[in-house]
Amino acid sequence: MFRRDYIVRMIEDMTAMVAKVLTLKQDKKTTEALWEVDELLMRHFRLNSRLLNSLSVEDIIDMFRLGAVLEADKLQGVARLLKEEGGIYTAKGERDEALFRAMRSLHLFLYADLHGADRELMNMTDEINELLKEVEPYRLPAKTERLLLAYHESAGSYARAENSLYRLWEQGEPVAEEGREFYERLLQVSPERLAEGGLPLEEVEQGREEWSRLTVNAII
Numbered sequence: 001m002f003r004r005d006y007i008v009r010m011i012e013d014m015t016a017m018v019a020k021v022l023t024l025k026q027d028k029k030t031t032e033a034l035w036e037v038d039e040l041l042m043r044h045f046r047l048n049s050r051l052l053n054s055l056s057v058e059d060i061i062d063m064f065r066l067g068a069v070l071e072a073d074k075l076q077g078v079a080r081l082l083k084e085e086g087g088i089y090t091a092k093g094e095r096d097e098a099l100f101r102a103m104r105s106l107h108l109f110l111y112a113d114l115h116g117a118d119r120e121l122m123n124m125t126d127e128i129n130e131l132l133k134e135v136e137p138y139r140l141p142a143k144t145e146r147l148l149l150a151y152h153e154s155a156g157s158y159a160r161a162e163n164s165l166y167r168l169w170e171q172g173e174p175v176a177e178e179g180r181e182f183y184e185r186l187l188q189v190s191p192e193r194l195a196e197g198g199l200p201l202e203e204v205e206q207g208r209e210e211w212s213r214l215t216v217n218a219i220i
Contacts, residue, residue, distance in 0.1 A: 010044050010077050011121060021084060025091045033088045037081055045078060049085060052078070053100070057107045057143075072117035079108035080122050083131060099135065103144065106131040110147035114154065125155075142173050149182075158186060159198030162207060169214070176218035183208035 017040050024033035034049065041047045052060065060078065064071040086101030109128050119125055128151070140148065149164035165182060168175045183204060186194060191201045199207070 007073050007121065010074075013040055013044065014077065014080060014122070018084060021088065025088060028091075030088050030092045033091075034085065037085045037088070041078075041081055045074070047078075052082070053104075057104055057111075060104075060108065061111055070112075070115045072112040072115045073121060075108055075115075076112040076117045076122055076124060079105045079112060080127065082108065083127060086134075099138065102131055102134045103138075103141070106135060107141070107144045107147065110144065110151050114147060114150055139167075139171070142168060142171055145171070146173075153182070153185075156193060156197045158189075158194060158204075162199060174218070176215035179211045179215060180208075183211060 017036050021033045021036050024030070024036065038049045041049060041052060055063075061070070061075065064075045064078075082101045082105035086098045086105060089095075089098035089101065106128065109124060109131065113119065113124060113128070117124065132148075145164050145168050149161050149168070152158070152161035152164060161182070165175060165179050169179070186199065186204045187201075187208070189197075194201050194204060
């Protein structure tokens with residue numbers, strides 16, 4: 001019950017903060033908007049923006065582990081605040097700062113999603129889609145691309161998952177065996193679901209053959 005109450009309060013505070021930040025951005029009060037995000041970070045996570053953005057995403061994730069358990073909904077809360085902060089930097093015209101936060105926010109959202117976060121609490125799917133549009137012109141770090149592959153597959157977006165697989169291969173990542181296993185899993189999915197995911201059964205079979213040829217010397 002305590003955990004649920006905490007999450008509810010966090011969401012309520014975040015909703016109010018987002019509305020206030022939107023008004024501040026419209027009034028071009030971006031410094032005040034950043035203060036609002038920082039205040040909420042401190043209130044709920046005992047973090048400030050400077051510290052948060054100096055940590056690696058792995059270090060941030062570790063902060064939300066209790067033994068073997070990840071507090072995934074708190075992690076998506078941090079991801080949401082990073083996304084909001086990135087939006088403020090976009091409004092300031094500081095594109096590099098905005099992109100830095102968008103990339104980190106995306107990684108944390110994907111990690112939280114794959115570790116049991118409630119997708120409905122903060123409209124996570126919409127948040128991730130917005131971030132994907134924002135970072136589309138740029139190459140994702142391999143560690144984020146791996147999460148994206150798993151996310152798309154879990155969501156039934158098989159064509160997008162396949163695109164992530166090939167981007168990893170093009171970056172020189174050792175994904176030959178992972179790709180083989182990916183196509184084997186898809187062959188266990190019904191033809192109807194494959195078609196809905198943008199990758200009909202015939203294309204899956206062709207993709208498996210093409211992947212085998214491409215990676216013939218890479219799979220040990």
